[in-house]
Amino acid sequence: MKYKTPYPELLSTAIIWAIAASVTGALLWLLSDVFWHGMSQVNWEFLTQSPSNAGREGGIAPIIVSTALIVGVCLVVSIPLGVGTAVLIAEFAANKSILGRLVRLSLDVLAGVPSIVFGLFGNAFFCKTLGMGFSILSGGLTLACMVLPILIRSTQEGFRAVPDDYRRSAAALGVSRIATLWELLLPAAMPGVAVGLLLGLGRAIAETAALIFTSGYVDRMPESLWDSGRSLSVHIYDLAMNVSGGEANAYASALVLVSFLVLINSAISWLAQRFRQSKILVV
Amino acid sequence: MAIASGAIVLLILLFLIWETLPILQIIGLARFFNDPAWHPTSEEFNLVPMLWGTLFVTVGSILIATPIGILSAVFCHYYAPKAIANLYRRAIELLAGIPSVVYGFWGLVVLVPIIGRIHPPGPSLLTGILILTLMILPTITLVADASLASVPSEYLRGCASCGLGRWATVRGVVFPAAKSGLITGVILATGRAIGETMAVLMVCGNVVQTPKDIFEPVRTLTANIALEMAYAVGNHRAALFVTGLVLMVMIIALVIAAELLNKGHIYEQ
Amino acid sequence: MTKQITTNTGNPPSIQTDQLSLFYARKSAFKDVTLSIKSGSITALIGPSGCGKTSFLTCLNRLTELTPNCQISGRILLGDQNLQTLNVISLRRRVGMLFQKPNPFPLSIIRNIEFPLREHGVRNREEIDHIIEVALQDVGLWDEVKDRLKTPALSLSGGQQQRLCLARAIALKPDVLLMDEPCSALDPLSSEVVEDLITKLRLKYTVIVVTHNLAQAKRIADHVAVFWFQDGAGKLIESGSVAQIFESPQHTLTAAYVTGRTG
Numbered sequence: 049m050k051y052k053t054p055y056p057e058l059l060s061t062a063i064i065w066a067i068a069a070s071v072t073g074a075l076l077w078l079l080s081d082v083f084w085h086g087m088s089q090v091n092w093e094f095l096t097q098s099p100s101n102a103g104r105e106g107g108i109a110p111i112i113v114s115t116a117l118i119v120g121v122c123l124v125v126s127i128p129l130g131v132g133t134a135v136l137i138a139e140f141a142a143n144k145s146i147l148g149r150l151v152r153l154s155l156d157v158l159a160g161v162p163s164i165v166f167g168l169f170g171n172a173f174f175c176k177t178l179g180m181g182f183s184i185l186s187g188g189l190t191l192a193c194m195v196l197p198i199l200i201r202s203t204q205e206g207f208r209a210v211p212d213d214y215r216r217s218a219a220a221l222g223v224s225r226i227a228t229l230w231e232l233l234l235p236a237a238m239p240g241v242a243v244g245l246l247l248g249l250g251r252a253i254a255e256t257a258a259l260i261f262t263s264g265y266v267d268r269m270p271e272s273l274w275d276s277g278r279s280l281s282v283h284i285y286d287l288a289m290n291v292s293g294g295e296a297n298a299y300a301s302a303l304v305l306v307s308f309l310v311l312i313n314s315a316i317s318w319l320a321q322r323f324r325q326s327k328i329l330v331v
Numbered sequence: 332m333a334i335a336s337g338a339i340v341l342l343i344l345l346f347l348i349w350e351t352l353p354i355l356q357i358i359g360l361a362r363f364f365n366d367p368a369w370h371p372t373s374e375e376f377n378l379v380p381m382l383w384g385t386l387f388v389t390v391g392s393i394l395i396a397t398p399i400g401i402l403s404a405v406f407c408h409y410y411a412p413k414a415i416a417n418l419y420r421r422a423i424e425l426l427a428g429i430p431s432v433v434y435g436f437w438g439l440v441v442l443v444p445i446i447g448r449i450h451p452p453g454p455s456l457l458t459g460i461l462i463l464t465l466m467i468l469p470t471i472t473l474v475a476d477a478s479l480a481s482v483p484s485e486y487l488r489g490c491a492s493c494g495l496g497r498w499a500t501v502r503g504v505v506f507p508a509a510k511s512g513l514i515t516g517v518i519l520a521t522g523r524a525i526g527e528t529m530a531v532l533m534v535c536g537n538v539v540q541t542p543k544d545i546f547e548p549v550r551t552l553t554a555n556i557a558l559e560m561a562y563a564v565g566n567h568r569a570a571l572f573v574t575g576l577v578l579m580v581m582i583i584a585l586v587i588a589a590e591l592l593n594k595g596h597i598y599e600q
Numbered sequence: 601m602t603k604q605i606t607t608n609t610g611n612p613p614s615i616q617t618d619q620l621s622l623f624y625a626r627k628s629a630f631k632d633v634t635l636s637i638k639s640g641s642i643t644a645l646i647g648p649s650g651c652g653k654t655s656f657l658t659c660l661n662r663l664t665e666l667t668p669n670c671q672i673s674g675r676i677l678l679g680d681q682n683l684q685t686l687n688v689i690s691l692r693r694r695v696g697m698l699f700q701k702p703n704p705f706p707l708s709i710i711r712n713i714e715f716p717l718r719e720h721g722v723r724n725r726e727e728i729d730h731i732i733e734v735a736l737q738d739v740g741l742w743d744e745v746k747d748r749l750k751t752p753a754l755s756l757s758g759g760q761q762q763r764l765c766l767a768r769a770i771a772l773k774p775d776v777l778l779m780d781e782p783c784s785a786l787d788p789l790s791s792e793v794v795e796d797l798i799t800k801l802r803l804k805y806t807v808i809v810v811t812h813n814l815a816q817a818k819r820i821a822d823h824v825a826v827f828w829f830q831d832g833a834g835k836l837i838e839s840g841s842v843a844q845i846f847e848s849p850q851h852t853l854t855a856a857y858v859t860g861r862t863g
């Protein structure tokens with residue numbers, strides 16, 4: 049008796065492979081499109097010159113600087129705040145308590161808040177109420193609120209990789225809680241913090257909507273954190289939507305942005321992989 | 332500091348309400364749904380077309396991305412050889428890492444002309460759905476991937492010992508076993524789709540209207556804010572904050588739904 | 601009430617392994633097992649823990665293919681066909697298996713049996729209901745669950761789950777049944793039900809049972825194969841009829857094991 053593979057099995061196999069192929073195809077299409085069109089524009093001059101003629105010509109030097117400043121402000125503020133919160137939640141707040149649950153719930157909400165709403169908030173709070181105006185500072189602080197939940201979460205992941213045994217044996221040895229934290233937990237949680245940092249960095253660099261009306265549009269070289277500065281993503285948006293003939297430089301800027309993100313992304317997978325391995329060794 | 336995150340959520344809500352309170356007191360919430368049109372400069376504030384826009388774009392992209400995303404995860408676990416599965420995972424992660432403004436830009440210069448050739452004008456509900464599908468796909472896939480990984484291997488051995496094929500195993504046992512994780516992924520993706528701004532803004536055409544077919548341009552709630560915030564003052568500005576408040580309410584509802592469904596934290600994979 | 605027995609074609613195959621070895625990555629689980637199992641007989645595999653009994657069973661329905669890096673060498677004949685060349689799905693339908701740890705699907709009790717049946721082309725509602733009832737009666741579970749067939753299988757007790765898995769396996773009417781310590785999770789009464797069932801399967805099924813319960817092996821088996829861990833791998837040290845193994849074992853290790861002096 050010859051066995052015949054049932055029809056649904058064959059069909060599903062075909063469909064699933066087709067889906068995987070088309071998703072990969074779409075990704076390659078997008079990446080290669082950005083790469084080929086961008087490649088012909090990106091060169092040393094492009095990276096070091098100022099934009100001219102509304103960005104149609106010239107480069108993106110001030111924009112890169114603004115982006116770096118915005119992201120820098122964001123990370124400098126959010127890292128201590130995020131790691132600190134994670135420590136407190138993990139070590140000092142009982143997980144089952146109502147407070148712990150509320151904190152988690154609000155983290156979930158915070159992680160889901162649309163970036164445009166962060167933009168509204170940043171505009172109302174940082175620009176208006178605190179009087180920072182359209183500035184790199186406003187933008188960076190808005191982004192800090194955005195990446196905070198990411199940082200908290202992956203730091204927590206890192207803590208979870210530390211077996212309770214460590215804590216118990218440290219306590220048994222009479223080591224104080226703070227010392228345990230400093231000497232044992234933080235080093236062990238470092239990979240988690242690093243992953244969180246990279247994730248936050250990726251999110252911050254990619255962000256557009258929250259920046260349009262917090263850090264603004266100005267494409268000059270910023271002189272201080274109180275100046276308005278245009279981020280790379282806002283630059284792409286502006287060239288694509290508001291500047292006819294800006295397509296070529298938009299492609300080039302997109303290539304620069306995507307390259308940054310691919311780099312960050314690769315670093316994350318690499319770290320996460322090492323993280324996973326060390327987890328297996330520890331547990 | 333443990334309250335920092337909670338404080339930020341409260342602060343956001345507070346500021347949204349603070350900014351919207353004057354207009355809500357003067358004209359009331361109802362007018363945002365009953366006014367004849369959206370002409371904020373002449374005091375007409377109908378948000379309904381934008382609500383439809385957000386709803387259609389979200390539902391459309393979820394409908395397409397859910398099967399593709401879940402089957403992508405199934406592909407990684409049960410169909411692909413190990414090396415290909417790992418490559419495919421990397422591809423999905425890359426897809427997740429591409430910024431929305433790049434999706435929007437690519438949609439604008441590549442997809443919009445193609446759709447325009449099939450059925451003018453080009454910037455449309457359909458383009459928005461397609462781009463958004465690509466953007467939320469990684470969320471669904473990665474969450475599904477994690478929940479498939481936690482399906483106990485005894486189930487798989489049980490299936491194999493009954494002579495069940497891959498698809499029968501996946502459909503009959505893996506999906507029921509991983510159901511809550513799969514749904515969580517879809518809820519997460521819904522949140523992303525509702526909140527997505529740049530890509531939708533760049534490819535949807537942004538005409539304030541309730542679309543009659545998928546080739547008509549639409550404007551979403553998020554695009555509405557991004558487009559007009561730059562020059563809005565007074566009541567107009569407040570109306571945009573109302574738009575943001577509506578978005579925020581949607582997200583909170585989703586998170587609570589997920590919490591009830593899952594009894595756990597959902598943004599954790 | 602007369603007990604019905606789920607019946608198959610009634611023409612079970614013999615099984616013959618030839619120099620069969622199995623490796624997990626580079627680690628050998630058992631080596632050079634040459635064993636012949638008569639059609640319609642009940643064979644008990646006995647031996648201390650870790651000597652490769654479970655691994656041996658999984659070769660016979662090619663479940664080894666689910667374990668990455670698991671390799672086998674040697675030859676297995678099912679009837680007169682080479683087992684490696686058969687279609688794996690139809691092979692596994694012919695060769696049912698019951699695991700050491702009960703593994704019902706996370707579905708309702710009735711769906712646990714119905715779902716594999718449907719996948720194998722049984723679509724008629726009445727036929728399905730009939731098969732399910734007979735199978736559940738065979739394993740002595742019908743009276744316990746007939747009023748709650750729609751409840752989750754995972755809410756059953758461990759012993760009930762194991763019998764459900766057995767019902768699931770025999771509902772598919774296999775020719776060969778592999779059982780890995782089927783009674784280790786059962787109380788004495790349900791063990792007896794299962795033992796009874798196994799003896800009723802004689803002649804209609806070729807049955808291979810792994811057991812640590814020597815009395816049980818004596819009661820139910822026709823043949824016994826003794827595995828032992830030697831020189832870094834499991835080995836088949838002796839096989840023969842029940843009488844032979846328990847009354848006049850050839851190997852000193854067997855003799856010691858069956859009289860309870862070691863192992």
Ligand SMILES: Nc1ncnc2c1ncn2[C@@H]1O[C@H](COP(=O)(O)OP(=O)(O)OP(=O)(O)O)[C@@H](O)[C@H]1O
Pocket residue numbers: 624627628629648649650651652653654655656667
């Ligand atoms: N998936 C696996 N990967 C690696 N090694 C395995 C795997 N399964 C079993 N082994 C090893 O193979 C050897 C034989 O295992 P097996 O489960 O076949 O023993 P057994 O005779 O069934 O023992 P028990 O009576 O305790 O069930 C053991 O040393 C075990 O550690």
Ligand SMILES: [Mg+2]
Pocket residue numbers: 653654655700780
């Ligand atoms: Mg075993």
